[in-house]
Amino acid sequence: MNHDTKSPQRTGLDTPAxxxxxxxxxxxxxxLTQAARLGAGSPALAGNVATIGDLTVLTADAGDSEDILMVLDRRTETLLIYGARDRRDVELHQTYDLSRVFSDARGASGLGRRP
Incomplete structure (x- = not known):
């Protein structure tokens, strides 16, 4: 008795993914482009990246004595953008709800909701 237990192989990434x-x-x-505008049009250059638990932190130099700090919280699916001028004052510039961003992208692409 010959049992063929081969499963179909996926050859690549499916289109929705x-x-x-x-x-x-x-x-x-x-x-990153928008963050660069906060620094008077200077390009944002990637700095250091660190991951601690559910947080990923990226720093970038936005030029004109301003640094950008991006914090990705995988637990809450939130991206926070902070700016620091002259390495002293830190303020929150923007917050993104990534589940909403991806939901909007799926809707715009015509793929609809996730199963």
């Missing part, structure tokens, strides 16, 4: 990954990278690029 590829679209979501692409939109995630585009959103991050847009965030």
């Amino acid at each position: 590829a679209l979501l990954w692409t939109s995630a990278f585009l959103i991050m690029a847009m965030i």
Whole structure:
């Protein structure tokens, strides 16, 4: 008796997942572009990245004596953008609800809701 237990092999990333990954990278690029404008149009250059538990922290130099701090909280699916001028005052510039961002991207792409 011959039992063939081979399961079908996936040969690549399916289209909805590829679209979501692409939109995630585009959103991050847009965030970095907007963060650069906070520094009088200077390009944002990536600094240090650290992951601690559910938090990922990225620093970037926005030029003109301003640094950008991005905090990704995977538990709450939130991205927080902070700015620090002259390495003294830190203030929250923007908050993104990533579940809403991805939901809006799915709706805009015509893929609809996640199962």
